[in-house]
Amino acid sequence: MILDLDIGNTLSKWRLKDVASSEIRSRGAVWTREEWRPGADIPDLDVVEAVRISSVARESVLHDTVTLLRRQVGVVHVARSTPEALGVSCGYDEPGRLGVDRWMGVLAGYQLTGGCCSVDCGSAITMDFVLPGGRHLGGYIIPGLRLMKESLKLGTRNVAIDPDSEADELLAPGRNTVEAVNHGIYMSAVSAVNRIYSEVCDREGIALPLLLTGGDARVVSRGLRIPHAVWPDMVYAGLETCYPLTAAERAGRLAGAPLPPPVPPLEKVRAGLAFSMLL
Ligand SMILES: Nc1ncnc2c1ncn2[C@@H]1O[C@H](COP(=O)(O)OP(=O)(O)O)[C@@H](O)[C@H]1O
Ligand SMILES: CC(C)(COP(=O)(O)O)[C@@H](O)C(=O)NCCC(=O)O
Numbered sequence: 001m002i003l004d005l006d007i008g009n010t011l012s013k014w015r016l017k018d019v020a021s022s023e024i025r026s027r028g029a030v031w032t033r034e035e036w037r038p039g040a041d042i043p044d045l046d047v048v049e050a051v052r053i054s055s056v057a058r059e060s061v062l063h064d065t066v067t068l069l070r071r072q073v074g075v076v077h078v079a080r081s082t083p084e085a086l087g088v089s090c091g092y093d094e095p096g097r098l099g100v101d102r103w104m105g106v107l108a109g110y111q112l113t114g115g116c117c118s119v120d121c122g123s124a125i126t127m128d129f130v131l132p133g134g135r136h137l138g139g140y141i142i143p144g145l146r147l148m149k150e151s152l153k154l155g156t157r158n159v160a161i162d163p164d165s166e167a168d169e170l171l172a173p174g175r176n177t178v179e180a181v182n183h184g185i186y187m188s189a190v191s192a193v194n195r196i197y198s199e200v201c202d203r204e205g206i207a208l209p210l211l212l213t214g215g216d217a218r219v220v221s222r223g224l225r226i227p228h229a230v231w232p233d234m235v236y237a238g239l240e241t242c243y244p245l246t247a248a249e250r251a252g253r254l255a256g257a258p259l260p261p262p263v264p265p266l267e268k269v270r271a272g273l274a275f276s277m278l279l
């Protein structure tokens with residue numbers, strides 16, 4: 001089995017993948033915002049022959065995790081953001097400082113589409129752009145839905161946005177504090193994704209396929225009118241492209257990859273942008 005780890009600021013996600021069949025056998029998540037207990041709720045390491053890790057936690061957390069894993073598993077790959085990988089050149093002045101979860105998303109997205117906008121709706125909402133030809137432009141970081149809500153300190157932090165809510169309801173004016181806060185931050189996240197996507201496509205003169213991942217991807221997806229695809233395993237897919245271990249991975253087949261989403265005509269993106277500027 002391969003153990004893939006995606007250690008974020010809120011949740012540490014794991015999945016077990018069968019080396020022979022390339023199937024995902026199990027998966028889970030550990031709440032790691034307040035503290036990280038190495039090994040907590042992580043599956044039996046006896047069956048694991050290789051580990052691949054994407055981590056944006058503190059370096060000491062990663063160090064403890066890797067030390068623990070190396071005692072029991074022969075192969076431990078820790079992904080890093082680099083100036084260049086798999087035909088993509090990193091847009092950051094200091095590539096090592098780009099969150100490695102973002103870099104994994106960019107590499108997976110590029111592999112799938114040959115140029116895209118990748119959005120990760122987690123603790124933060126990050127947006128990254130990579131053009132056909134492999135130039136990563138850099139990106140944007142805004143607080144995620146939960147963080148935005150917590151920052152308001154209106155006593156609404158424990159009332160989560162129902163991930164199954166309909167976008168129409170979430171976009172309507174709220175009629176009490178919880179609704180006003182939830183609908184407000186939802187609107188700001190969806191508008192930001194819309195606007196940033198349109199601005200960058202306009203600037204670069206190309207409409208790009210839009211890909212979403214992260215804990216809030218599904219609910220943000222419902223509010224977006226731009227065609228896009230949700231890819232829950234996008235960060236894991238970056239690990240697969242960097243460290244291919246199964247036959248399917250070596251052949252370039254990424255687990256759970258969606259069909260590349262249709263791309264809107266650039267003129268339509270520009271018209272939407274012009275319209276929002278008129279208001
Ligand atoms: N069951 C859940 N538990 C915790 N957070 C969830 C859950 N479902 C959706 N979320 C949302 O997903 C976010 C975490 O997404 P995730 O992509 O795992 O973040 P990160 O990579 O930053 O840890 C939370 O901030 C919350 O808004
Ligand atoms: C921006 C992030 C905090 C997002 O993390 P996440 O929401 O996935 O937990 C993470 O990618 C990170 O720590 N990045 C380093 C800073 C940067 O990318 O510029």
Ligand SMILES: [K+]
Pocket residue numbers: 120121122123124125126214
């Ligand atoms: K994120």
